[in-house]
Structure formats: structure tokens, C-alpha cells
Amino acid sequence: MSAAIVNRLDAVMRRLRLTDRAIYKRVHSRTGGDPLIGSSGTESYLDTLLDPQPKLSLAGRSERVLGGSEKVVQDADYALLVSPSAMTVGDFQNKDVTLVLKDAAGKEEELQILSVGSTVVFGGVVAFKVLAKGRKR
Amino acid sequence: MRQARDTFLHFLADNLVGRLVHPIRLDLSDPSKALLAMNAINVSFEDMALDTVSQQWAVIDIVGDDELSVIVWVKEVSDILRAAYMTPLLDYINPASPVSTGSNLTWDRRAVSFRRVHSGQYVHYTCSLPLRFQST
Numbered sequence: 117m118s119a120a121i122v123n124r125l126d127a128v129m130r131r132l133r134l135t136d137r138a139i140y141k142r143v144h145s146r147t148g149g150d151p152l153i154g155s156s157g158t159e160s161y162l163d164t165l166l167d168p169q170p171k172l173s174l175a176g177r178s179e180r181v182l183g184g185s186e187k188v189v190q191d192a193d194y195a196l197l198v199s200p201s202a203m204t205v206g207d208f209q210n211k212d213v214t215l216v217l218k219d220a221a222g223k224e225e226e227l228q229i230l231s232v233g234s235t236v237v238f239g240g241v242v243a244f245k246v247l248a249k250g251r252k253r
Numbered sequence: 254m255r256q257a258r259d260t261f262l263h264f265l266a267d268n269l270v271g272r273l274v275h276p277i278r279l280d281l282s283d284p285s286k287a288l289l290a291m292n293a294i295n296v297s298f299e300d301m302a303l304d305t306v307s308q309q310w311a312v313i314d315i316v317g318d319d320e321l322s323v324i325v326w327v328k329e330v331s332d333i334l335r336a337a338y339m340t341p342l343l344d345y346i347n348p349a350s351p352v353s354t355g356s357n358l359t360w361d362r363r364a365v366s367f368r369r370v371h372s373g374q375y376v377h378y379t380c381s382l383p384l385r386f387q388s389t
Contacts, residue, residue: 150348152266152276153259157348211283228282251282 118240125242126168126199134171137217139196141166141203142226144212163216171197172217175247194227198244208232208244215248226251257309257386258298259345260358265296265313268333272326277314291375292317294330299381307388313380315367323376327367334365334382342386356387 140163149157175195196215207213208229215227227248235243266274275290277297289295299310313330317323339359343351360382370377 148349150345152262152274153345153348154276154278154280155345155348211285 117238118236118242121237121242122200122240126201129168129171129197129199133169134197135169136172137219137225139166139170139172140164140216140218141207142214142216143210144214166198166202168199168202170199170202170246193250194248196246196248198246200241200244203244205234205241208246214251215246254301254303254307254309254388256342256344256354257307257358257384259351260340260343261311261384262296263343263345263351264340264358265294265330265333269294269329272329289314289316289377292322294326303388305388306385309384309386311382311384313367313382314370315378317376320376323378327378330380331365331367334360335362338362358384358386360384 142161142163144159144161146156147158147160149155173195175193213229215229217225217227228251230247230249232247233245234241235245262274262276273290273293275293275295276286277289277295278286280286293316295314295316297312297314299312301310302308315323315326315330317326338361339357342354342356342358344354345351364382365380367378367380370379
């Protein structure tokens with residue numbers, strides 16, 4: 117039953133295109149480094165366009181997340197609604213996975229995932245609610 | 254200073270076969286790096302003093318959920334730190350091929366002493382150790 121709900125939601129998201137920029141999943145990888153001493157070696161990444169594209173909205177100061185140490189509050193920049201067809205729980209738990217927004221001019225904004233919540237119907241996840249923060253460089 | 258940290262981390266990790274040596278450092282892209290790891294030998298670096306002979310404080314926190322295993326790890330770490338009071342100071346700019354700097358990283362064997370930090374959640378022993386080395 118939940119799979120049918122996901123399929124309906126995916127169709128709606130594809131039709132309505134609820135984002136003003138293309139959203140990619142970026143998987144970082146490193147070779148030749150030494151994590152013990154924090155040497156990153158050669159870094160590379162692979163971007164995959166998410167399908168269906170998530171719903172993207174600005175979060176502003178209305179969404180706050182406790183940081184990893186539970187002592188720091190971070191303001192989320194964006195709130196996204198992501199289909200389980202586009203990303204899995206494993207993707208969200210992987211520290212090497214980030215989200216990237218790309219506009220038509222090719223400019224990128226990489227997002228750090230702050231928190232993930234799920235909506236479960238009939239025992240299956242039908243959507244992930246993600247709070248993310250832009251990584252300013 | 255970076256060479257002292259890298260050398261000490263590798264000295265522990267390379268000599269404690271089968272044990273997890275977890276370096277603690279702040280990295281906002283991965284907050285878990287700044288937390289103590291369970292069932293691991295955690296190493297963090299504190300105050301430093303730069304001089305002809307510089308000093309860097311290293312803190313070793315051995316944390317686990319089984320007391321009898323933790324005291325075995327405490328003895329293993331104590332044994333390797335007491336077996337020698339120095340190790341060659343290496344440059345790990347290329348981690349696959351560390352290069353000798355021509356000097357040593359030293360510590361006082363008598364300062365190797367572990368204090369129990371009491372908790373109802375896990376077993377925790379800690380040791381603060383000043384490392385000394387010649388600055389280049």
C-alpha cells in the first residue's frame with residue numbers, strides 16, 4: 117500500500133516540479149588519504165540528479181536544529197521533501213552524501229544535511245522531511 | 254606541531270594492533286569526529302607551547318562498555334608508552350610515505366598514569382601526557 121502512495125506522490129512531484137533549482141545527490145570519495153591524521157588525499161565526487169526532484173523551500177529562522185554535540189543550535193536554510201525513490205535511509209546516514217542545488221547558469225550551492233524525519237504510512241516510508249544548511253565557501 | 258600530532262597518532266595506531274584509535278578533532282562537516290567513540294582509544298590534543306623544545310599535551314581517553322576489556326586496553330596502551338620514551342618525529346605530508354624530520358617525539362614514562370572517570374553508562378579511563386619535540 118505504501119508503495120502505491122509513493123508512486124502517486126512521485127507522479128505529483130514530477131508534474132509540479134516543486135523546486136526552482138535542480139537538486140543533485142553528491143557522493144564524496146577520497147583516495148590516498150589518511151583518516152587517522154585527517155589527511156584527505158585526493159577528493160572527488162559524483163553528482164546524480166534526483167528523480168523525482170524534491171520539494172524545496174526556504175526554512176529561514178523558523179526551523180532550528182540541535183547540532184551534533186547537542187550544544188549548538190543551527191538555523192536551517194532549506195526544508196526539503198524527498199521521495200524514498202530519490203534517496204534512501206542509507207544515503208542520509210552516509211556522511212559522504214550531500215545535496216547540491218544547481219541553477220541554469222551552473223552555479224552550485226552545496227547543502228549539509230542537518231536533520232531527517234520520515235513519514236510512515238502502512239508501515240512504509242512515503243516521504244523524508246530534510247532540513248539542510250548551505251555550506252558557505 | 255602537526256608532525257607531533259600525526260606521529261603520536263600513528264605510534265599508537267600502528268602498535269595497538271586490532272584496537273580502534275579514534276582521533277578527536279572538530280570537523281563541522283562530521284560532528285561525530287568531535288565525540289568520544291565507544292570501545293576505542295580516543296586521542297585528543299590540548300594545550301601547546303611553542304619554543305625551541307615545544308610541548309603538546311595529548312589526552313588519551315579509553316572508553317568501553319565492558320570494564321574487564323577496558324582495563325586490558327589500558328594496560329596495552331601503558332605498556333607501549335612505557336616500553337619506549339620516544340619515537341622518531343615523522344612528516345606525514347604524504348601519508349603513504351612518512352619522512353623522518355631528523356628529530357624525535359618524546360614523553361615522560363613516569364607521566365603515564367590513567368585516572369578513572371566514573372559513569373553509570375560506560376567505563377572510562379583518561380591519561381594526560383605532555384609530548385615534547387624540537388620545533389623546525
